[in-house]
Amino acid sequence: MKKKTGIGTWIGFVLILVWCLLPVAWIVSLSFKSVEETSTGSPQFLPKDPTGENYSAILDNGDFTRALLNSFGISLIATLLSVIFATLAAYAIARLEFKGKRLVLSMALAIAMFPVVSLVGPLFDMWRTFGLFDTWPGLIIPYMTFTLPLAIWTLSAFFREIPWEMEQAAQVDGATSWQAFRKVIVPLAAPGVFTAAILTFFFAWNEFVLAISLTSTTASRTVPAQMSFFVGPDPFNPPYSQLATASVIVTIPVIVIVLLFQRKIVAGLTSGAVKG
């Protein structure tokens, strides 16, 4: 039986939407205001005189585009590696009985619980010694480490849901363990893989503390870190409209990725595998 959505539900929807989207709308609105308009202090919500000059200025800014490239590269590589390792590890955890399985899982959880800030000092020293300071791998490695636990937990939950019979059927059909994993299990766990990938990507994309501490030049500085350098000539009057523009630009890829992958993150892909 279907009930019409009540008026109260709609009021709730609107309230939540306003609560969530007002800051976003505010940033978008700010990004279309001229520098003068923001610095002179104008209280109106919509720009008086909409202009695209912030966008052209920021895309002409070599430091920013370089940071954007760093962000993309570092986040994508970290995501890819993290998902590959997590898939293999999670499969082993879900399917095999081995000594220290609990230890691996609780260690992974412990890493996830560790505050990132507490590692900044030691990492800074280590990376300087190893020559990883201010390089892509210098950020990729810690990002991978911090996202692996979540990815492993998510994926092993997905793998556990896949009935054992799937692999057994594949093995009887003539597959090696590796073929059964690649041709049957991974496609079935695709929603889990995509979920893990998106979470990892977001973490790497938005991360600030490590990005600012382990980099010194635009050789590897990512956008969140680079944005803190947008101070403008007057320290008491930061270029709000430009900061807002940069924020809008870094948000776009995230939205695009979510829209692309949300179809993949549907549960129920396994329906029809077995009588259920």
Place this chain on the structure above:
Amino acid sequence: MAAIDIKNIVKKYGDGFPAVNDVSIDIQDGEFMILVGPSGCGKSTLLRMIVGLEDITSGDMMIGDKRVNDLAPRDRNLAMVFQNYALYPHLSVYENIAFPLRLAGASDDEVDKKVRNASKTLELDEHLDRKPGNLSGGQRQRVAMGRAIVRDADAFLFDEPLSNLDAKLRGQMRTEISRLQKRLGITTVYVTHDQTEAMTLGDRVAVLKRGVLQQLATPRELYTNPGNLFVAGFIGSPPMNFVPAEVDGTTVKMPFGTVEIPRDKAERAQGKGLLIAGIRPEHFNDATVVDEDKRAGHTFRANVDVVEWLGNEAYAYIPFEAPPEVQKQLSDLEHELDGDQMRTQLVVSLDGASRIAEGDEAEIWVDATKIHLFDPSTGENLTVDESRAGRIPEREDPNAKKQAEKMADEGEEIHSSEEV
């Protein structure tokens, strides 16, 4: 195609629980072999050992002339249909059927030819592009079978393939499987807990209990010459009636009356004290519909408790009292058969024309030549016709059978101690 020879197979799980105890079954080339038994009797474990999904603790598994104990499933060239079908949900029906061929590296032409062939046999042509999720239970079942027949496997293995289907479809698929097997003439091992499937499909049936082989015979032999109480109770529906009996000369005294039995049967049961007589429901009848000359000496009067009339026949229920020493044996047997019968009663199959009604005192005739007599302490059938009973392990080698039963007892101790 190949014969499968199971020699003294034992399976012990990690916790020491013996799932299969010293089972030997020879499956001929092209034979349809059924493994049947109540839940937990080790039939699925045995099947999984044949296919290689379960390690073998000891014994030899021979396929053709090759010992396959240590081969991986993919090297055994067997095809299996799983209980829940285990179709690949991300692949279309076509690709599901093609999966084993693609793994074997067959060319696209060959794959196409074989898949279309299999889909034609199983009438799946119009579903080839669909995903398993959009198919009905019966269609999924057929896809699973398609995946099996598309390969030139040495044997088919079925693990309770019909248990997820509704009754009508089950009947149809049963005929379908039987027809397919006859046509392909391929060695088949079929696991089921349903004695109807076992009786209708199998060339031969292996009855298992607690991981021990009870009897290996054709369906007809099992039905007419069960080797022990368990097989007698398991095969047949409604099940065989068990009543306490005492043999004196050629007469058998049962709670409801005394009947004459043939001399050779009576001799074998002489001097054994209290026995259990087994009589199938259809070997009773309403005395009024039986010919006069057959009737003499083989009738008794009893109060009919309940009558279930089915048209072509009717089942009448007649309660009786059993002495405690037999009572215990009967309730143990009931437990082993996964049953839950509270009272001791006779189930009597009457002719459809019979007018016996509930609450009547009726005259019932019993076909005394078909009575089996069982030793209550061992469960052994004393009146079995060995030449027509297939293989009964305890007759071949009573010690080996006892040993196997002992192992099964120990296994039960392991499990019951865990529950505490």
